[in-house]
Amino acid sequence: MGLFGFFKSQFIEVIEWTDQDASTMVYRFPVQNNEIKMGAELTVRESQVAIFVNEGEIADVFGPGRHLLYTQNMPILTKLKSWKFGFDSPFKAEVYFVNTKQFINQKWGTSNPIMMRDSEFGVIRLRGYGIYSYRVSEPVVFLKELFGTSASYDTSSIEGQLKKMVLSGLTDLFAESNIAALDLAMNYDELSEKGKEKMKQRFSTFGFEITSLYIENLSLPEEVEKVLDRKTAMGVIGNMNQYQQYQTAEAIRDAAQNEGGGLAGAGAGIGAGAAIGSVMANALQGNHQQTNSPSAPQPEKMTCPHCQALINTSAKFCGECGETVQKQKVPCISCQAAINEDAKFCGECGAKQVTEKTCAKCGKVNAPNTKFCGACGDNLQQ
Known part of the structure; x- marks a missing residue:
């Protein structure tokens, strides 16, 4: 290697990160064993942050834009290097580019069913899935808490941890909501928003900001769904007697249409036709009785004053003891009209x-x- 090639490999004059993968969160600029020339150009694009680390300590953080590296705009690194008079010496530092864009379509789902208590079905097992999005909001916290000095870091490195955090929070949220299982579907948006608020503090401990969380589906156990299907079918059927009569008629019709030879087939057809007629007649008779035969009113009862047996109020004599149950009549002391013997006033003259x-x-x-x-x-x- 010539002298020119040696100096070219030692002094880095342009620092940037252009080749991004959709899932890459951190990229370390390859300056190992290389020195950055004072006055070099640093280009930080939108949705990026550049972090300079000197001897394991965070020196400076640069946001989006074009930066020329001098002691004047690198105060922390200048202090660490003790450049008191603006000395433009090359320096060594690790440069990390942190991707601050949103990482969307991160999936969450229940690996095991969530146990919860429902007012209608009792204890049920609930399954669900959905998506969430997040981004790096505090690059320095992210560096200290997660990726450290790794050469690269992507979403798969933290996916398992975040998924468990989301599931833990949503499980607690579903249990506290006290929403009936049949009403969960109409509360997806409300539960999603509450779940997002619940996750903010948990994500911030890693330097993240959760930007969205969506519940795509919450499903009941197969056993409960079968019960609901049967209940729905019963509601559609309505009158069970009519449905049974209809089913019988359908079965007899299918039997009558079954191809058979000779007299046996003819006899089966005649028998099926007679059975169909009988079923339809019973159905019409049952409907007529249901609609046109109101129940007769029951006669009023009273107690016999002699033997205490229950008899009709229209009876003149008790059916048990044979005594008369009609009150004796006496003339009114004023107008001589016939009144009950225990009457206190006359019904005719009022005396x-x-x-x-x-x-x-x-x-x-x-x-x-x-x-x-x-x-x-x-x-x-x-």
Whole structure:
């Protein structure tokens, strides 16, 4: 190697990163055993951050733009190198380009079902999947916490950790939401937004910002789905008796259409036709009875005052003891209209009925219709 080639290999004058892979998060510029010339050009593109590391310590961080490397715009590195008078000496440093664009379409999914309690089905197992996106928001934190001094770092290196973080947070969120299993589908957007808020603090510990999180599907166990299918089918069927009659008629029709030879086939066809007619007649009769035969009202009951048996209110005599159950009639003391013997007022004239007569001579209490005292025989009609 000539003298010119030696100096060319030692002094780096242009520092940039152009060859990006969609999943690459960090790229270390190849300056091992090479010196960066003071005054070299550093080009940092949009969605990139350049980090200078000197002897294991973070020196300077450069954002998007074109930078000329001098002691004036590298204060930390200048302090570490003790360049007090702007000495333009070449220097050695590790340069890391951090990709700050969004890493989209990162998938999450339940490897094991999530156990949760549902108000309608009890304890169920829930499965789900979706996607999320994130980006590096704090490159220095990202360098310190994750990639260190690796030559490169991509999304696959952190994918497993982030997926477990998302699943842990969403499992807790589903359990706390208390949303019925049948109503989960109508709450995908709300649950996704709450899940994103729940993940912010967890992602920030690695220098990340979660930019989106979506729930694509939450599915119930196969056993529960079968129960729901049967319940839906029952709702569509409606009247079970009519459905059974229809099924029977369909089966008999298929049997009648079955090709058979000779008299046996003819007999089967005649029998099937008769059976179909019978089924249809029963169906029509059942429908007619259901729609046109309201149940007869039940007669009102009362208790016999003699034997306490239940009898119809229209009965005149008790069917158990044979005693009359109709109240005795007496004339009104005013208008002589027939009224019940225990009536306190007349239904015709409204006169108050005297319920008893007291003998003025002996003080005996007699019935209201008594003419003479039962004790002393004194006339009570005076």
